[in-house]
Structures are given as C-alpha cells and as structure tokens.
Amino acid sequence: QFDSEMVQELKASNHIMERGGIQFHLAKDFGFCWGVERSINLAYSAIETFPDKQIHITNELIHNPTVNDRLHGKNVNFIKKIEG
Numbered sequence: 001q002f003d004s005e006m007v008q009e010l011k012a013s014n015h016i017m018e019r020g021g022i023q024f025h026l027a028k029d030f031g032f033c034w035g036v037e038r039s040i041n042l043a044y045s046a047i048e049t050f051p052d053k054q055i056h057i058t059n060e061l062i063h064n065p066t067v068n069d070r071l072h073g074k075n076v077n078f079i080k081k082i083e084g
Contacts, residue, residue, distance in 0.1 A: 036062050047074050 010017050010026040017024050031037065039061045046055050055076045060068050068078070 032062065038069060043071060043076060044074075047076065 003074070006017075006024075007026065007030070010024060011030075015026040015028055015030075023043060043055065043061060051073070055074075056079055057071070057076055058079045059081050060078055061071070072078075
C-alpha cells in the first residue's frame, strides 16, 4: 500500500534501474520505520474494522502528503494539536 509501480520495479531489479538515460538506485532498507509503518497499518485496520464510523487521529502520522491524502480520502479526520 506504500509502494509505487516504480518502487516495485526497482525492488525486482536488484534496486537499480535506468530510464531515459538516468540510473535510479533504491536503498535496500527503503520504507518507513517500524513505528510509522505500524501506525499507518493500525489506521487502515481501524478503517476496515469500523467502516461506518468516523476515524480521528491526533496530528498526521507521517510527513508524507501521499499517505495523508490517502487517509483523508478514506474520511480519516486529523485533529490538529493546539499549542499552549
């Protein structure tokens, strides 16, 4: 759920590929840290377990617009933390 077609292709080709004369390398340890990945998976599990409920999460789970947009698209509400 967090990979693109290009990432899948890179993983399948020993983490190196070339397109348009440019060589791309993908780190072998590519991805989110364990805690972030777990948080995102828990959010998706909550969405699947409670499809008719509104899901609220305090702040964004990660500073990744694609992940946050996908969660917003599944009607997850991010509660902004108010300082003070």
